[in-house]
Amino acid sequence: MISGTSVIPLLTSVLQDDSEWESPHTFNPSHFLDEQGRFIKRDAFMAFSAGRRVCLGESLARMELFLFFTSLLQHFHFSPPPGVTEDDLDLTPSVGFTLNPSPHQLCAVSRV
Numbered sequence: 751m752i753s754g755t756s757v758i759p760l761l762t763s764v765l766q767d768d769s770e771w772e773s774p775h776t777f778n779p780s781h782f783l784d785e786q787g788r789f790i791k792r793d794a795f796m797a798f799s800a801g802r803r804v805c806l807g808e809s810l811a812r813m814e815l816f817l818f819f820t821s822l823l824q825h826f827h828f829s830p831p832p833g834v835t836e837d838d839l840d841l842t843p844s845v846g847f848t849l850n851p852s853p854h855q856l857c858a859v860s861r862v
């Protein structure tokens with residue numbers, strides 16, 4: 751490869767690799783749980799890339815996401831709106847520069 755060539759890694763090649771993930775195209779948090787429900791680290795989860803150009807903000811991003819979501823889940827119970835079941839939810843991502851969830855309505859009921 752010629753020096754100075756721009757390289758754009760396609761992380762979907764590993765993040766959606768069907769030899770690595772049980773259901774690579776669906777939102778499935780169980781990918782990160784063993785049979786006992788304990789967290790497992792998956793080497794194929796490379797959302798922050800790897801090597802020399804790995805994300806410099808990885809630890810900050812992981813800490814922020816942990817604090818943000820645990821704090822929400824400790825304070826609220828989330829559910830679909832009345833009349834909608836979890837099976838009715840369409841979790842197909844909208845495709846853009848990144849994969850985003852499509853807009854949903856939900857109820858957040860205070861736990862306290």
Ligand code: HEM
Nearest residue numbers: 758759761797798799802803804805806807808810811812
């Ligand atoms: C969920 C959140 C984040 C994700 C998924 C993410 C993902 C990534 C990825 C995949 C790259 C490599 C891009 C490439 O191929 O060159 C990258 C680079 C980078 N990220 Fe993040 N990032 C996140 C949050 C952050 C935060 C919070 C910061 C800083 C506060 C940050 C700072 C950087 C920097 C400076 C680079 C460039 C590193 C380099 O090329 O030397 N990122 N990020």
